[in-house]
Every structure is written in C-alpha cells, then in structure tokens.
Amino acid sequence: MSIDRADLLRASTTLTGIDFVAVSPSQTVLTVFLQHDVLPAAVAAQLAALAVEDIHIEAIGAVDPVRVPVIQSASPLPAPVDGRAVLQFLTAMPGGFGDYRLRIDSPVIDPYFNNIRFSFKAACDSDLDCEADPRACPPDEQVDFPVDYRARDFWSFRRALTDFAAQRYPDWQDRLEADIGMMVLELTAALGDEFAYANDRLSREGRLDQASQRRSLRHLARLVDSQLDDGAGAFAWIDVQASAAGVVDAGTAITDAQRQLVFEIGRGLADQPLASPPQPPAKFAIDPARNEIAAYIWDENDTCLLAGTTELTITGAHEAQLQPDAAIDAEGRWVLLMTRPPSPDVPERRLVVRLKDARDDVDPLTSAPITRLVLETPAAFDLDLETLVLRANLLPATAGAAHQARFRIGPPDGPADPDAVLPMAVERVGADSTVCYPDPGSPADLAARVKTLFSLAGSDETPLVWHADPSGALHPEVQVLCERDTSAWQWQPALVGETTAEPDDRFFTLEDGLYHRVVGFERFGKVTELIDYATGEGTTLRFGDGVFGMAPAAGDRFTVRYRLGNGSRGNAAPDTLTVLPVAVPGVVSVNNPLAGTGGRDPETAQAIRTNAPQAFRAITYRAVQPADYARIAERDPRIQKAGATSRWTGSWPTMFVTPDPHESTAVSPALRKDLLLALDRARQAGRECKLMAPRYADFDLEIRLCVAANAYRGEVEEAALAALFGKPGQGGGFFDPDNFTFGMPLSRAALIAVLQGVPGVCGVEAMRVRRPGYFEWRAFDELSLPVGLSELVRVTNSRALPERGAVQLIMEGGA
Structure with a gap:
C-alpha cells in the first residue's frame, strides 16, 4: 500500500x-x-x-x-x-x-x-519551462517482425498473424479452429478487416473523384455551393373518350399494354391532398360532347389553318363545354387539335393548345351554329381543316405511382398499443449511436439530440419523383402528416443552409440511401436486429433534432405519401398509355396523343464530379474587385448591364454599383431592394455597397455621307438609319443599348465601319458631335468619345424624346 x-x-x-x-x-x-x-x-x-x-x-x-x-x-x-x-x-x-x-x-x-x-539561476529570465521532465520508464524492446502492409482483408490479416505467431511463439503449433489461441487470432483478423474497410471507405468517400455513395457526392458538392440535379418526373396529356358525363379522380392509374409504365391522373400529389380527416382527391369532369368536334370550313377553297394562326372555328355551339376546368387550369381549357389524313403518306398532326376564349356564333350565310375559338399560342404548323378534329376531354397525368406508409417514433406504448406493428423510425444520437430512451424530462433526455430517419420503401428500385413548381424550382413528391395534431410537415432542401430551420419549424429534408435491417441475431427466443445505413440507392426522410427543425415527439404516428417513377423512362411515346387497370365509369378509352415530356434522369456520379467544380468556378459568391460586384448585379434577369466603381467616402471604402434595367431608365424600389440584398451577401467586410441610378451620356451627331451615283439618296438614308438604330419594332443596330456597357466610349472607327457597310454609301465625309450640357458642336475627329465609369452611351433618335440623343444624316450625291 x-x-x-x-x-x-x-x-x-x-x-x-x-x-x-x-x-x-x-x-x-x-x-x-x-x-x-x-x-x-x-x-x-x-x-x-x-x-x-x-x-x-x-x-x-x-x-x-x-x-x-x-x-x-x-x-x-x-x-x-x-x-x-x-x-x-x-x-x-x-x-x-x-x-x-x-x-x-x-x-x-x-x-x-x-x-x-x-x-542558483532560477530567478533569471528564461523562455524554458522550469519544470523537470517526468521520469519515464525505458521503452519496451521492439518486436522486429516484417509486417505485410498489403494485408487488407480477413484472410491476409490471418496469414500475417499466423506467421507472426510462428516466429514469436514457436512452441504454439496448434492451428485448429477450436483452439482458444486461433479463436483470438481470427477475431483480431476480423477486427482488422473491419478497420481496413472503414479506413478505405472514409478515405474514399472524402474525395470527390473517388466517392461512390451519392450522399457523399452531395455533401462534397454542397461545399462548393453546387446543388445536385435529382432529375424530374415526366408529364403527359391523356385523351379520354367518354360514354357518359362523369368525373375521373386524381390518382387514377394509367399504364401501357405491358404495364411497365405507370402514370396517374393529375398534376402530382398536389391533387391528392394528405390530411386528417381524409380529403377526397381532385376530380376532373369528362363529357361525351367533348369527345370529338370537327372544324368548321367556311369555304371549300380555304381548307388550311396556316401556321401562326391563333383563331379557329368549330362546328356546333360548344361554348358551355369549352369553359375552363378549375381543377386543371383556371385560365383556359386545354384541347387537342388532331388531323386524320386519309392517305398514309401524309403525316398526322397533333397539337395541344390552351383556349383563351370560346364563343358561340352563327354563320350569317348558312345559319349554321359555330363556335369561335382563340388559341393562346399560334399554331406551330399547318393543319388540314378537312380532317381536323378537336378533342377536349384532355386530362393531365404525372409519371409514377403514389405510395403511402405509416410509422411511429419510438417503441410501442405497450402490448395493448394498437399501432405496435407499425415500423419504427430509425433514430441516432451523434455519429452512430442507438437511442436508449431515457426517462422523460431527465438530464439525459433533455441533452439528447436525436437524428430521426425513415426510409421510403421501394425508392431504391424506382426513384422518387421530383417536379418543378410554377417558379421552376424542383421539389420532391412527398407529403408528411403527423397524426397527433394533424399538422403537415414541409420539405426543405437542407435543415442548415441558406434558410435554416428554427427549433419550432415543422420541416423535414431528404437524404440519399436507405436504412434497414443489416443483420439480426436470435438468442433465447429474442431477436436483436441491427438497422443501419444499408445502400446508397433510395431516399430517406430526415426530421429536425430540436435545434435545427422541430424534433418529432416519442409516440407520434406519421403518415407519408410519396410518388415513385422518376427519370427519362417516363417520356412515353405517343399512343403508349392505353390501359386503365381499374375501370372508371363513363370512360371508354384513354390514350396519350403526345409523348411524355419533362422526364429527366438524376445527375450521374461522373457528371457530378465534372459539374461541381465547374459550377464553383462559374458562379462565385464573393465580391472583391468592382467587376465582381457588377457581375452579381447582372445575374438578376431584370438587369441587362451593370457597372461598379470603388471610392473612399471619408470613413471607409464604398462600392457604387450602377444597374441598367431592361426596358427602363430607372430602378424600381423592389428591384433596388433585391439588388442590395444580393450585393450584401457577397460584399467584403468593412466595405459598403450603394446603388446609383444609371447615368446616360446623350450625344447628338451630324453625319455627312457620300452616296454612290447609282443609288437613291432616300433608300440609302433609310438603310443607314436601320444600320444605326435597327428596323422599327425589331431593335438592334449600332446604337442598340445592349451594345454599350458602363464606361464604354463611343468609337469613331466602329461608327464609320457600320456606315461604310451600308449599300450605296461611298464614304463618310465628315462628322460633328455635341453633348448637351457638356460641350457644343465640334468636329468628331478623335478616336473615341470617353464617358464616365457609371455612364452609358445613349442615342435613341426619337422625335418624342430628342434630349436622349439624335442623329442627322446629310446625304450628298446619288441618283
């Protein structure tokens, strides 16, 4: 002791x-x-x-x-x-x-x-530590044994350990599997195998060029602000032939003859609301009166609906039947225009358009009832009115099949729990720990930050569908409902990111891969299962942890509905979707007159490795030089050009950014606010950003042209004005606003080159220029007229706005 x-x-x-x-x-x-x-x-x-x-x-x-x-x-x-x-x-x-x-x-x-x-020198100044080194025991004698560093699996580790044992313990020669020494040796080899696998996987998954798991690629791409393309589900129009008036419910399945492709009526899960109490799906009306309507021919010599036409007349009074269906589109009714040529060598034409207006009328000559239609988009090609028919029982359909599942959070409440058979969400604490369910309210319970996961069954074989919303942003076809308070949880791309989830936000996100049983053990009648990350394919729901997003409470039951069937495979060929697995009253037949569109496969691993670094280089989210600030402002689609300059304002450097909006000379308050927010995200610390209204350098020009003897002066002057300002209503020309940017001077040589290229112009004899408010008329004989860094050259030559620059051409010679 x-x-x-x-x-x-x-x-x-x-x-x-x-x-x-x-x-x-x-x-x-x-x-x-x-x-x-x-x-x-x-x-x-x-x-x-x-x-x-x-x-x-x-x-x-x-x-x-x-x-x-x-x-x-x-x-x-x-x-x-x-x-x-x-x-x-x-x-x-x-x-x-x-x-x-x-x-x-x-x-x-x-x-x-x-x-x-x-x-004696303890009181002297010194940078060395005065504490004496601790006494250390002499090191053990090193084992001099040739280690095989190529051993990476169980058998190579076992062989290496057996060779070592033969040299270090020569008296131990028993190699039977039942020997305790061999058991320990093989357990050590198995552990080495696990360590080698984990080491190889960690080193591989941490590199963009070697990662094999999609979730690793996604996380690495996010580091450089690159978002993966998860593909998109296809969309198709379904032409329904009805025998009686009725409705078709959203979610009604339609397949091909081999039942390999599945579409469902409606525009995705938005038409199949998940709520408690249950709500009926959207219903789409069908009517035999809209099955097929022939085009009206006014004259037998005029039987062609030319490309670019936006008006069509059909036989009969159908204004009531062609009103918009709010369940499909409140703006107008979608219809199919289809020709049926009698000869097989004439191609059949099909066109889906939206009607802006439909009005009943009467042919004043024949007193035949007709309906005048206005098409929203012009006809893309000529249509033969003699064989043209209109079909108006057109319903939208989305690729994929909807699936529904229920799950619970935490273990059952007891043997009497009616939902004891529900699958339990996978829960993790930290990197890879299971949950022990501490006492409610205990310090361990309050300190736990649980990662709650639920894998979508079947998504590893058939990918989850993604759709584009009206703004063009993609979102997954997933609906999540908490049964306890009937609250709907919303999808967010990431719980921590550009928009970070608050602790009380009912948000969920999606992760790549599936969690399910990896291995199970049975002992004394009790089965112990290991549920963990099992495959990189598929999709898993992830809830918040109470810090970033609300954490689901223990005992909660959830219902999730999701659609599977993403990718280009849904771009079905015309006349493919013809089978109704379940008969619908009043429906005789269905068909997709046009090919499915919009289906896109997810970005491949090789594409991610190529695109992610390029996206990082292409779009930067930092601003250092003035050109960086101008480039950020030009990313707004409402801005055609932008200029920037830095000045010291007396207290700190300020970056003055001047935007040039499309079809406007002023920056609206909403645009100003958006630009300032975009610039503030990327500006340097200690540097302020200010938006300046664009300033224009308005020039008046007087140009004397020599006209060729065989050309008319009027025609040459018209061509010269078109070269300078473009044709009326078409824009373009030398002085087009898009040809000038901030600080760009007016080049004399470029102006002369444009005029010299006009047919009938022999030469430019002289030019005079003035800038009202800056200088009066003088000869334009310098190489270029400079403007300020925040100024734009402007010459509109408008009689209504003469202060915005004008050009006077003096024509000499000619016929």
Missing part, C-alpha cells in the same frame, strides 16, 4: 525535511523551506545548532564552481515565511549555470527529503 511520506513527516515530532530552495536576487542567500509549518522544539534546537561544515552545496555535472561554500548559517532560526518554517544560509559566491544539490548533515533531516536539487 502506497503512503504519502510528506504527510507522515509533517506529523512527526522528531524529523523534518527540505521542501524546496528559494534563491535571492543576489544569488548568495538561500532560503530553505521545510516540510513543517511550525518546527517541533527538539528539531528547531538541532537546526539552530547547525555549523557551516554540515551544509554541503555540490554541482551536478560539469558546472563551475564545483562546490559553493556556506559562510554563515542562521542562528537563531529566522521567522517563518508565508507561514512556513525556513532556514537561511549565506554562500561565499553565486553558483554557476547548472544544477546543484543541497545536503544537510543532521539527524533531524529525513534522508528522503534531503539532497534537494536546485539552480
């Missing part, structure tokens, strides 16, 4: 010991601190009688001087220092640069706390 000798010594009445030595600044006075605070009387009497010959100070190693004599010892004993008993000695000289040992020959000094090591 170990003892604390210092504590025993302090309790002794016959012995004391040296604790440490303090050296005075003169390095000749030593204050020796003893173990006792108050010395026993007998010990104090012995120490007071010490002679200088009893005190020895000797150097350790090659230090000069070797011995430092003591010339005076304290008698009587000095007063305690800081409540500690001390001795004081005066030496003949300071010690050298090295360590010394102090030893006192006295029977009252404990031999263990004697012979103390100290330095």
